[in-house]
Amino acid sequence: MALVRVQNLSRVFDVSKPWLNRVIERRSKSFLKAVSEVDFEIAERSTYALVGESGSGKSTIGRMLVGLLTPTEGNVEIEGVDLAHERDAARVEAVRADIQMIFQDPYASLNPRWRVRDIIVEPVAAKGGETKGLAEKLLEQVGLSAQDAGKFPHEFSGGQRQRICIARALASEPKLIVCDEPTSALDVSVQAQVLNLMSDLKDDFGLTYLLISHDLTVVQHMADRIGVLYLGRLVEEADPDTLFDDAKHPYTQMLLEAAPRMDGFGREVVPPEGEIPNPIDPPSGCAFHPRCPIAQQICQRERPRPRSLGTTRVACHLAE
Secondary structure, eight states, X not given: OEEEEEEEXXXXXXXXXXXXXXXXXXXXXXXXXXXXXXXXXXXXXXXXXXXXXXXSSHHHHHHHHHTSSOOSEEEEEETTEETTTOOOHHHHHHHHTTEEEEOSOTTTTSOTTSOHHHHHHHHHXXXXXXXXXXXXXXXXXXXXXXXXXXXXXXXXXXXXXXXXHHHHHHHTOOSEEEEESTTTTSOHHHHHHHHHHHHHHHHHHXXXXXXXXXXXXXXXXXXXXXXXXXXXXXXXXXOHHHHHHSOOSHHHHHHHHHSOOTTOTTOOOOOOOSOOOOTTSOOSSSTTTTTOTTOOHHHHHSOOOOEEETTEEEOOTTOO
């Protein structure tokens, strides 16, 4: 059963200069399309990973899922409720209570003036729930000590702060947790500890994750389904084994070729060619065609629509 359904999701930002500047310079408004017509589903108690280069729209999608941003077009349905268009405020509030987010920088997302106990129980206290002993219990569940509840965030290391963020996310007993690059600011050894903790908590609490990352090695071991984003467009979607063994889209192949490998010592890798196009003025047709080694005329004219090839969904005219 799908817990999350994303349909035709788009988000446009107005990045225009102030009105007076535009009049003096005779410029029109500028719009940045961060996310463009994205579709995917997340099954209950599974992990869906979004990967792609910086600026591909991963975090924007995550923020739309938790309600921090409103979609320009399209729908985000969680538990059958369209958060952007549902008129029943009580239904929206009930669904949002089942969603939490773990941010990229653990220190920036913790209030430095609050003790850890107050930070963790805040989602429950805001709704008038019982908070006695809750912080201590959750700290022990994420591998910290109950005595840490009286400390401030600056007294912890980066990995410990991320565990505090995870404890806070668990406090309200959510069904869906959006993890926005939760290990990118951590050392490799600490990354493994946090990822193992997240995997164990998923099984213990029946959680569903949207995992946002640019690290393919992370998503390979965590995800049940992987979506690859390029310039705000979902170009390929498959399970990890299929994606890593038989990637269909040239962009996915480029990412996999550039990723470090344990058995790759001494191998020569052709560096990715070109730069990501300007999202304010994206290329016509397939957005990847200026960098694609197999691009044809049709790639410049027509935007490819996602289609199924076996268990893979790919948006490429030449995927075969």
